[in-house]
Amino acid sequence: MSTTPAPHLPEAVLRPVRGHHAFESCVEQLATAIRLGVYPRGTTLPAERELAERLQVSRATLREAMAALRQAGLVETTRGRGGGTVVTLKPGLPAARAAARTSTARRQSWLDSLDFRRIVEPGAAALAASRDLAPDRLAQLEEAHAEVASASKPAEHRQADSRFHLTVAALTDSPRTVEAVTSVQATLHEMLLAIPVLGTNIAHSDRQHARLVRAIVAGKPDLARRVMEEHCDDTAALLRGLVG
Amino acid sequence: MSTTPAPHLPEAVLRPVRGHHAFESCVEQLATAIRLGVYPRGTTLPAERELAERLQVSRATLREAMAALRQAGLVETTRGRGGGTVVTLKPGLPAARAAARTSTARRQSWLDSLDFRRIVEPGAAALAASRDLAPDRLAQLEEAHAEVASASKPAEHRQADSRFHLTVAALTDSPRTVEAVTSVQATLHEMLLAIPVLGTNIAHSDRQHARLVRAIVAGKPDLARRVMEEHCDDTAALLRGLVG
């Protein structure tokens, strides 16, 4: 009477429920935002009550997360009006390297991210280019690009690059797209910190960014997608060679 | 000393931590899998212990979710060896319609899903077409397509259609892609249940499915992507007109 469904779908569809330990999710999100440069060194995070509201957790839980960030040396906190929690992390080195040898599972997840990125970021670029963007939004894009091009130290360049990609995603006005790109950039950031940086790669990458900005500003979705695809392919080739 | 970051990124990047109430996430995932036809009527769900393992929750929590599904009339449970939990939901009507008028937030989320889908599903189709697929995987695809084409009642067709799209996603072997498509299909399913079905649309849709299958089997990523884009655009136009 009871049959079994074709096995390939259930296996693929059911995924672990994440978010036990709400405070871990908070730490992960905040640490990611800080490492990707959404909150650069020296900036102040939103007040605890506001952050708790945004992340939809109780302040108690958020504070645990903050304590963890503090202990990890990512932020420092001062009390009283005008106080708050300030980012102190220097962009380069820290954390993440701890798990020295990358496990097989980790590697699988990394490679998966490269595939997913190749879908999501070009799609986001095309969607952004198809939007009718107000001048101030285009200015955000140009500024993000200028920051990447002008970054001197590799670590700063890395953060500026993440910010640039997130800015492109934000131009889509699509929350789910932004979420996907954020997630992908977090993994990518992790991978890039694990390999040496090459000046040639950075220069090459910057040229692609410039082309991408032009395509988006000109409102050419197909071109924007192709440029971003090329960009993803180049990064992926580099990473697959060095971590795969 | 403490500056504030450019405002557009934090706003976009920080998203609510989901998964308070682990059992709600379980209910959502299982109900979605059942409604999308991953577990069609009459099939048996995996044993509680196995499901708990898969979803990474305790059995206690999973059982609460099962109780909810049981109470909602989606499943029935029998004890003892050979027993288990069987899907009893008839594909068509139930649930979801409760929230009659769609709130503005809901509508926003729906429109966002259409944008995100237009990125993810064509990307998944292209990736699937670029894989070197074993014959049995192609057979899964052909079978899923045959099920869509041969479904007589609209409700069954709807489930078969979801299964077809999930099968395409599964061919990518990319967990994150499958997750994205699953999520998108869940929202889409909800939307499609809220509008009347038209025979012409179904026939049109089936032709696009057929073209898609040919493109994937032939290993033509660009073609597969274009076909899927067209398919998404057509559905989106229909839905935007009827729910927007």
Added chain:
DNA sequence: AGGAAAAGGTATGAACTCAGACCAAAAACG
């Protein structure tokens, strides 16, 4: 018939999370 195995059903104590109220410090404001 009689066990072994597989499935759901039950129970318990520890840990986590929540909401809300309240305290303390420090800057801004009049």
Added chain:
DNA sequence: CGTTTTTGGTCTGAGTTCATACCTTTTCCT
């Protein structure tokens, strides 16, 4: 200079979730 306001720090009781046992029912196999 003192009051107000903003911000982090603290506490508490109720509700969830977890891990880990153990029990009951039913079927399959010898």
